[in-house]
Amino acid sequence: MKRITSVLLCATMIFSLAACSGGKTGDKGSTAAPAAAAGTEAGASQTTSPDSIPAHKEELIIGAAAAVNNLDLQKQADQINNICLKLTHQALFRLDEENNRIPCLALSADWIDDTTIEIKLRSDACFSDGTPLTAEDVKFTFDMAIESPISGNLTGLEGVDVIDDTTVHMQMKSYSNDFLMSLTFIPFGIQSKAAYESGMEKPYLIGSGQYVLEDWVDGEFISFIKSENYWGEDVGISDRITFRPYLEASSRVIALQNGEIDVCIDPPINELQYLEEDKNITVHEQPGTRLFYFGFNCEKEPWNNQTLRQAVACAIDRNSVIQAAVYGKGTPQTTVLNRGLWGFYDDMDGFDYDVDRAKQLMAEAGYPDGGISTTLIIANSSPYTMIAQVIQANLKEIGIQVEIKTLEDATLKSTCVEGQHDLFLWRWNETIRPDCVYRDLFNTGVASNYHHFSDAKVDELTDKVLMDREEAQRQADSKELQTYLVEASPQVPLYIANLVIAYHNDLKMPFFRGGGDHEWYNAYIAK
Secondary structure, X not given: OOEEEOHHHHHHHHOOOOOOOOOOOOOXXXXXXXXXXXXXXXXXXXXXXXXXXXXXXXXXXXXXXXXXXXXXXXXXOOHHHHHHHHHHOOOOEEEOOOOOEEEOOEEEEEEEEOOEXXXXXXXXXEOOOOOEOOHHHHHHHHHHHHOOOOHHHHXXXXXXXXXXXXXXXXXXXXXXXXXHHHOOOHHXXXXXXXXXXXXXXXXXXOOOOOEEEEEEEOOOEEEEEEOOOOOOOOOOOOOEEEEEEOOOHHHHHHHHHXXXXXXXXXXXXXXXXXXXXXXXXXXXXXXXXOEEEEEEOOOOOOOOOHHHHHHHHHHOOHHHHHHHHHOOOEEEOOOOOOOOOOOOOOOOOOOOOOHHHHHHHHHHOOOOOOOEEEEEEEEOOOOHHHHHHHHHHHHHOOOEEEEEEEEXXXXXXXXXXXXXXXXXXXXXXXXXXXXXXXXXXHOOOOOOOOOOOOOHHHHHHHHHHHHOOOHHHHHHHHHHHHHHHXXXXXXXXXXXXXXXXXXXXXXXXXXXXXXXXOOOOOOEEEO
16 A cells, blocks of 8 residues: 655655744634534634634544545646645635635736736745745746646646746736636645755645645545644644545445544435434535536537437436436536536526427437437446436437446546547536636537537637626627537536535534535534
C-alpha cells in the first residue's frame, strides 16, 4: 500500500521564512456563530473564528464512495480529490450557499477593458509553510494551468501579468461571462512558486487552506489536520478530518450504524429505510444538480439520423428510469442544462414519453419496422445498470434491440473519446458555468463531446452566450441554444438526482451542495 505521512508537516521545516502577517490569531474580530446543523438554518455562516470554536469530537470520519487517487490539483478531475483539496487549498474566490462568487484569496476582480481583468489580492494570506502568498504565486499557478490537462476550464486566458505584490492582470482573448466563476474552481487553487523551486517531492501539497495532509494509506484512508499557519478567520473546527472509502454502498451503511464513520456519502436508496429507523442517524435529502443522460454517437450510423434520435427520445420513459435508478428521488428533465445553472430553461416541447409518436418518427426516419441492433455502453456501477435495463425494454417496444455492455469508468470515457461506441449512459455535474455544458458536451471537436456532435449553429450560439454583454440578449441566446439542442437530440436528458446523505445526529454542517462537492472544514461532531 502506498503511504504518505505528514508531508506538509515536514515541508514546514524545509521553509524557514517567517510566517506572513495576519496569520492565525485570536483577535480577528469575527462574531460568526458556530455552524448550524445541516438543513436547519438557511444561509448559515461558513466562518468560525478561533475564539468561537464549539465543543466537538476531535475527529470527523467521512465514509466516501470512492478512494482519493491524486492530490496534484491540476492533474486530477475526480470529485473526491477536489473535496479533499478544498481542505488544503484555496482559490481566488469561493462560492457561497447560493453559488454566488465571493472573495477568498482575492478581494476583487474587475474587467478594466474587454480583454483585461484586474485582480486585487489579500495582503495577509500565506501558505501552510508560513511563506506569504503573493501575485507571483498567482501568476505561477495560472501559467502552469494554461499548460495543464484542465486548461479547457480557462477558455480565453492568454496570460497573467504581475503589477505588484497584491495585483495581477489576467489577459483574455475576449470578454467572457463565465471566466470569473472559473476562478472559484479548486484545481485552480493557488500554489506556492517557492515550493516548486525548492525541489521538494510534492510541492502541490503546499496550500493556503485550513488543513494539511497528515496521513494517506492508499485505498484505506486519508486524514487531514489543522494547519498551524492558517491565515484567516474561518479556521475550521474538527481537529482531524478523515475520509475512508467504502466502495460497496451497503458497507458504508453498516459502518455508519456501527459508529465507525460519522457521515455516509451516497447511501444506497434501497436501504434508506434502515437508516431512517435508526434513532441515532439523520437522512438528509435535497434537490441535486447532477444530470444523468442517454447519449448517441452522432457520427456513427444509424445515430447520425436526427429523426431516429428523436424517436428514441420519445420511447424512453423517464419516470420509470427515475423509479428504477433512485426510487423516485429525482426530477425528470427535458433540457440539457443542469438545474440551478444560470439560464436554465426546461419549458420547450421536447420529446415526452409517447410510444405512438416514437413509432411515427421511426417511420419518418426510414425504419418503419425497427430492425435496428445496437450496443449501449454503461459504467460498472449503480445507477447505470438499472437505467440501462429500463431503456433496453423501452427501445424494444419500437423495434430497437439493445445489447448492454459494462465497462470501467476510465474505459468508458476512452471508448467515447475515440468514437468506438453506439450509445452510452453518463452524467454531468456543473453548477456555476453554463459554458462548461454547452461547449464541453456539444461543441465541435471538444474531447468531452462524447456525442461527436457537430453543428455550426450550436458552436456560434455557445460563443454568443459566453460573450454577450447584454443580459437580455444572453438569456434569449441561451434559451434558443437549449431549445435547438433538445430538437437536435444528441442526447436524451433523463433526470436530476436528489442529493441524499446520511450522518450521525450530532453532525453540524452549515449546508450541503446539491452536486456533492461539499466543504467539510466547518463540519464537526458536537459534544
